[in-house]
Amino acid sequence: MKIGTTVRAARKAKGMTLEQLAHEIGTDAGNLSRFERGLQGAGQDVLERMLSILNIQISSEELDESNVGAAMAVRGQVPLISWIQAGCWSEVSDIYAVGDAEQWLPCPVSHGPRTYALRVRGLSMYNPAERHSFNDGDIIFVDPDRAAIHRSLIVAKLTDTQEATFKQLLIEGDQRFLMALNPSWPNRIFPINGNAEICGVAIAKHEPLI
Template identity: 55%
Template sequence: MNKAMHETAKRLFSAAKKVRPEIEGPADLARALNQSEQTINNWSYRGNGVSKVGRLAAQKILGISATWIEDGTGDVFAGSTDHKTHTHHASITASKDGVIVKSPTRQGRNLDDSNTEPGPDIKGKYPLISWVQAGAWETIVDNFAPGDAEAWLGAPVSVSKSSYYLRVRGESMYDPAEPKSFRHGELALIDPHAPAVNGSLVVVRLDDEAEATFKQLIIEGDRKYLKALNPNWPNRIFEVNGNASICGVVKGKFVGGY
């Protein structure tokens, strides 16, 4: 006979799925909370349910009230009735001196070790938009309504008020040997007013395309090139002249997805 899931784990799973619909089972929840899958199973079927450290991690990372997980009382989501506004602080990377670096977090370690550090301060909230919107951002930003964005996410660094997020598509900007590269599905924070210099990761709109694209800017003398970070990408580097407009410079990313 299968053992029933602990009530605290039931509450955690139900709320976590509202925050991140892609969470379907223990493995998904483990990744979201930086836990091992065994730890999630222990919370579900052994002992006294979700541990105190686990409840606090769920509150910090997913915005789910630790008190509600424990006994079902109070609001489901901590500090806000709108769970969609919560961001994953421990999975944010920030830009420092032009280099994207990981925020203080202990990836791969169980939070029950109690060896955690706080994430970066959130500087403001910015829209998650489409690549078509990014290509026309200069003309639509002044009339952009809150409901036009897929979501509004916090930024771990100071950026201009016109900044936005994009969800990276494909693997052209992923290099396993390059820490500042991006996997498919990660969210890039873009500042349209940041200076684009040699080596910057930029969002660019080519004149004959409606959607923006994401590449590294290479400047050699008077010549400019766009480069895919993936070393195995076909046509990895190509030259651009007056046929490209820079829509913004990457300042940070969410490595945990949204």
């Protein structure tokens, strides 16, 4: 049984919106939407409340198998999105509402539920002499719920553009700066304060071997 499909059909039959059902079961509409599409599992308590509200009858064995299967299907998978999408992250309640992901990738480290992946553009963060270096086309994993600290590698949106930029954050007292890792990059370090919004902290790099 595809429990997500069953839940969606039962919800629509009752005339309930995603938001209404999510409120009733104690989750958010984004989580519920992903569950209905088979992209995310649900906790036992949440799933049981959902089935009760929708009057869906399944056996305890089916309940366990459906829930575990959905959870395992997306463990570690995050969406690869565009720089435009990353730049408008703060303007949407759920990254999946921005549009379909280019593809889904396994994140190699522990990450928050809203983590996404981006393909690096340009060579501003390229410095092969240092520990961290990012070439054009490399893929990074970005966690918007991770706190940005001094020397964090971050994705930020500047107020004068709708797109994001990938740089290293430098904090000196009350001042914040963005720095390109490429030592030859023009205007390598520039100050930011109210003119930039952090869209997430880079937590890993995807390096396929094939």
